[in-house]
Amino acid sequence: MSTYKDNDYKLEVHDLKKSFSEHLIFEDFTFRLKKGEILAVLGDSGSGKSTLIQCISFLERPDTGKVRIGDLSIDLTNSNEEEIGILIDQIRLKIGVVFQDFNLWPHMSVMNNLIEAPIQVNKEKKKNAKKRALEFLKEFGLEDKENVKPNSLSGGQKQRVAIIRALMMNPEVMLFDEPTSALDPNMVGRVVNIIKKLSDKDITIIVATHEIPFARQVADKVMYIADKKIVEKGYVEILDNPKTDKLKKFLNI
Numbered sequence: 485m486s487t488y489k490d491n492d493y494k495l496e497v498h499d500l501k502k503s504f505s506e507h508l509i510f511e512d513f514t515f516r517l518k519k520g521e522i523l524a525v526l527g528d529s530g531s532g533k534s535t536l537i538q539c540i541s542f543l544e545r546p547d548t549g550k551v552r553i554g555d556l557s558i559d560l561t562n563s564n565e566e567e568i569g570i571l572i573d574q575i576r577l578k579i580g581v582v583f584q585d586f587n588l589w590p591h592m593s594v595m596n597n598l599i600e601a602p603i604q605v606n607k608e609k610k611k612n613a614k615k616r617a618l619e620f621l622k623e624f625g626l627e628d629k630e631n632v633k634p635n636s637l638s639g640g641q642k643q644r645v646a647i648i649r650a651l652m653m654n655p656e657v658m659l660f661d662e663p664t665s666a667l668d669p670n671m672v673g674r675v676v677n678i679i680k681k682l683s684d685k686d687i688t689i690i691v692a693t694h695e696i697p698f699a700r701q702v703a704d705k706v707m708y709i710a711d712k713k714i715v716e717k718g719y720v721e722i723l724d725n726p727k728t729d730k731l732k733k734f735l736n737i
């Protein structure tokens with residue numbers, strides 16, 4: 485890891501390794517992102533994209549390695565359990581995750597989906613949380629959906645509610661798992677615009693996807709993973725000039 489003082493980089497992942505029991509999923513994963521940068525993680529089905537998202541958000545525990553967000557750093561190899569537990573609780577507050585199936589709470593209205601965590605976790609006043617939620621709903625074209633249940637929303641609307649729910653916690657980093665897979669193709673441009681807008685707000689973003697055109701449109705940087713390793717990483721232009729046979733094959737060139 486370069487250094488914790490290196491504020492240029494908002495997110496650093498160093499030598500991250502993950503297995504499920506004795507089955508290795510990935511190793512030697514090292515990369516870093518500046519504030520507001522958008523990274524697309526590309527790879528075939530089963531290559532470990534979702535697992536990486538879950539490890540960075542500590543929904544799954546990586547085996548070894550380090551993750552730093554801002555001034556908070558978790559060293560999975562050299563810290564004791566108690567320390568790691570406290571740090572995981574803290575780092576989770578900096579990260580918003582938007583899942584493939586959105587994971588909205590079905591029994592709650594859209595508004596209650598949005599204000600639950602700010603009130604319960606951040607102890608925000610209900611009135612204030614509601615005011616912020618309404619502003620976001622307006623910004624995302626959902627001002628008339630405040631009182632409905634998630635199951636009456638379209639896929640794209642559910643996704644926007646899930647994004648707002650993450651934004652309500654003021655995340656420094658947002659992770660998206662396959663944000664275009666549940667949507668029809670003409671929604672992709674809209675998702676690109678939303679993600680770019682979040683990056684304009686200085687949120688650092690990782691998007692897991694297997695859709696190359698979407699990655700090209702949305703990303704500043706890309707990382708191609710296969711056979712448990714990072715095969716190539718760099719600015720999005722590497723998709724026009726792949727160096728490895730593996731990436732060439734993935735891109736069909």
Ligand SMILES: Nc1ncnc2c1ncn2[C@@H]1O[C@H](COP(=O)(O)OP(=O)(O)OP(=O)(O)O)[C@@H](O)[C@H]1O
Nearest residue numbers: 504509527528529530531532533534535536662694
């Ligand atoms: N909880 C788990 N327990 C055991 N193995 C798992 C678990 N989650 C994922 N895996 C395995 O890890 C590997 C990577 O899965 P992952 O879901 O991260 O891939 P992916 O790149 O997101 O695929 P897709 O494009 O299909 O979403 C797969 O072989 C999968 O079976």
Ligand SMILES: [Mg+2]
Nearest residue numbers: 533534535662
């Ligand atoms: Mg996946």
